[in-house]
Amino acid sequence: MASTELPPNIAVLAAPALFGHLFNYGLFGVLSVQVYIYYASFPADPKYLKALIYGLFAVECAQVAVATSDAYAVFGAGYGNFAALTGVHLLWMTPIFSSIVSSSVQCFYAWRIYHLAEKSVYLSVLIVLVALTQGSGCMASGITVHLLGSSDAGIQRTRASTTVWLAGSLACDVLIAGSMLFFLSRKKQGLASDAMLSRIIRLTVETGVLTATIACIDLVLFLAFPDANYHFAPALVLSKLYSNSFMVLFNNRTSMRNFRGGVHTSGGRIWFQTTGSGEAESRMRGQSDTRLATQDISLTKLPGAVQCEISTVVEQDYHSDMRKTSAMSSESLA
Known part of the structure; x- marks a missing residue:
């Protein structure tokens, strides 16, 4: 009770x-x-x-x-x-x-x-x-x-x-x-x-x-x-x-995924997509379908384009906390 x-x-x-x-x-x-x-x-x-x-x-x-x-x-x-x-x-x-x-x-x-x-x-x-x-x-x-x-x-x-x-x-x-x-x-x-x-x-x-x-x-x-x-x-x-x-x-x-034009994940990895314009962007898309996974990429100066440099491997393992840090820079050219 x-x-x-x-x-x-x-x-x-x-x-x-x-x-x-x-x-x-x-x-x-x-x-x-x-x-x-x-x-x-x-x-x-x-x-x-x-x-x-x-x-x-x-x-x-x-x-x-x-x-x-x-x-x-x-x-x-x-x-x-x-x-x-x-x-x-x-x-x-x-x-x-x-x-x-x-x-x-x-x-x-x-x-x-x-x-x-x-x-x-x-x-x-x-x-x-x-x-x-x-x-x-x-x-x-x-x-x-x-x-x-x-x-x-x-x-x-x-x-x-x-x-x-x-x-x-x-x-x-x-x-x-x-x-x-x-x-x-x-x-x-x-x-x-x-x-x-x-x-x-x-x-x-x-x-x-x-x-x-x-x-x-x-x-x-x-x-x-x-x-x-x-x-x-x-x-x-x-x-x-x-x-x-x-x-x-x-x-x-x-x-x-909105960082620098987009981030895509696959197999536990992050893929960074940089943004470009004109012929430079067309070359990037044609070479890698907007997914960059190469090393030491640099685009030559093109009229009205954006120069992109990637100093380290862009494909990174997120779950090991980016042991290889991506470093991207963009510079508008005249």
């Missing part, structure tokens, strides 16, 4: 979980749209990337199913029952799903940084170790809650592992954002391709700061208010923020 006597602090116990579920559903909707955009826009991407993206989406679907079961047990079948509100139910599985998503995304960034840093192993290994550490702490928190329940002993036992989880996520996100900012900035050469690099840098820093901020807020709320559920809201949405940030960087390629 449902209890009719509820504690005076019922709001600090129920409201964070309620808002956490609402935000979780909203971000899952955004993620679903992003995955569909990826499916429709990049069918030629390598199979390992598709497996990673669709695998993470499957994990997020499972997390939403578990969260829905928990929400029903607390706010549906257990409405007004204080024992249902404080029970663990399937909530212990959420940190496990979160650890899989966050660790996978962070390890993928470590792989990108490995190529950006000209295959320097030490920094990438450090990021992977921090990512696996925080993922292990996250998974340990969920398993501990499942074994010990929501008792005081269980909460105290999860304090250390949860701190490792959230502090490790914060440290790893800051390390990734800083490394990407440093190495991508070094690729700038004062040429037209810098606009694309600037966009990638901005997105990387913004997404890294977002996930690091939410992890920091979650950590502060968990340590400062151990008797309240304030930290539930950010904890429930943390994995969705990682997966959405991950998809933003992949789907950003669609907006790059």
Whole structure:
């Protein structure tokens, strides 16, 4: 029978979980749209990337199913029952799903940084170790809650592992954002391709700061208010923020198609299309069907034409973060 006597602090116990579920559903909707955009826009991407993206989406679907079961047990079948509100139910599985998503995304960034840093192993290994550490702490928190329940002993036992989880996520996100900012900035050469690099840098820093901020807020709320559920809201949405940030960087390629006349993707690669006029453009189209994949191309001066120079290979591997940066310049001739 449902209890009719509820504690005076019922709001600090129920409201964070309620808002956490609402935000979780909203971000899952955004993620679903992003995955569909990826499916429709990049069918030629390598199979390992598709497996990673669709695998993470499957994990997020499972997390939403578990969260829905928990929400029903607390706010549906257990409405007004204080024992249902404080029970663990399937909530212990959420940190496990979160650890899989966050660790996978962070390890993928470590792989990108490995190529950006000209295959320097030490920094990438450090990021992977921090990512696996925080993922292990996250998974340990969920398993501990499942074994010990929501008792005081269980909460105290999860304090250390949860701190490792959230502090490790914060440290790893800051390390990734800083490394990407440093190495991508070094690729700038004062040429037209810098606009694309600037966009990638901005997105990387913004997404890294977002996930690091939410992890920091979650950590502060968990340590400062151990008797309240304030930290539930950010904890429930943390994995969705990682997966959405991950998809933003992949789907950003669609907006790059307008860069310098257009960007086309095929097989996980980006092809830059430069714009020209007159006879120069006709020669370019005739030689490569508007897709340039040659090296050290230069067009001689032609009356009323545009001189285009490509100093490095224009066909680049996007998923290795443009190890060979394209440098294009255009100069109008009299």
